[in-house]
Amino acid sequence: MRVSYLELDGVKYPMCCPASVYERLEEEFGSLDLMGKALTDTSNGVSSVVQAMETTLHIFLDAGRAYAARRGESVPPLPDCRLADLIDLSEFSVLDAVNGVVNDSAKREVEALPSKNEETTEEDIPAAAGRGSTSPLPGQD
Numbered sequence: 001m002r003v004s005y006l007e008l009d010g011v012k013y014p015m016c017c018p019a020s021v022y023e024r025l026e027e028e029f030g031s032l033d034l035m036g037k038a039l040t041d042t043s044n045g046v047s048s049v050v051q052a053m054e055t056t057l058h059i060f061l062d063a064g065r066a067y068a069a070r071r072g073e074s075v076p077p078l079p080d081c082r083l084a085d086l087i088d089l090s091e092f093s094v095l096d097a098v099n100g101v102v103n104d105s106a107k108r109e110v111e112a113l114p115s116k117n118e119e120t121t122e123e124d125i126p127a128a129a130g131r132g133s134t135s136p137l138p139g140q141d
Contacts, residue, residue: 003064004101006057008086011076014064015057015101024059039095046089053094054083060101 005012022032029035029052038052065075079086087094 001067003067004097006061006097008079008083011079013061013076013078014068014073015060015097016064016067017060017101018063018067021059021063025056028055028059035098036095039098050084050089053087056094056098057083060098 001016001018003014003016006015007013025032025035029038035052035056039049039056042049061078065078068075
């Protein structure tokens with residue numbers, strides 16, 4: 001699982017997006033689309049956006065802290081104040097942080113095997129082909 005970090009007041013907090021996060025987000029907001037709307041729609045006032053931001057971040061932070069703890073990593077305690085007390089909305093995009101965690105969790109890591117060309121050494125190349133030649137060796141008719 002990929003872990004992203006949210007820095008608040010100089011402390012980096014792990015966040016991740018296991019399946020349980022989607023479940024909690026749907027319980028809180030109804031759907032991921034409604035979560036996105038709650039994080040951006042100020043028609044009900046800024047306080048509703050701030051509440052949605054804190055709820056969303058707490059869900060990701062809870063998952064990140066649990067995952068890090070299971071891996072034996074040290075986990076900093078959450079701030080003793082509201083998250084909103086540490087976030088300047090003019091400098092911080094909650095959507096960017098949330099999208100970053102969700103997108104990171106969706107990325108696939110693929111290990112590529114070395115290609116056959118990488119395994120070939122100069123000794124394996126017949127001299128008749130000539131160095132740098134793209135022409136095939138003459139074959140027998």
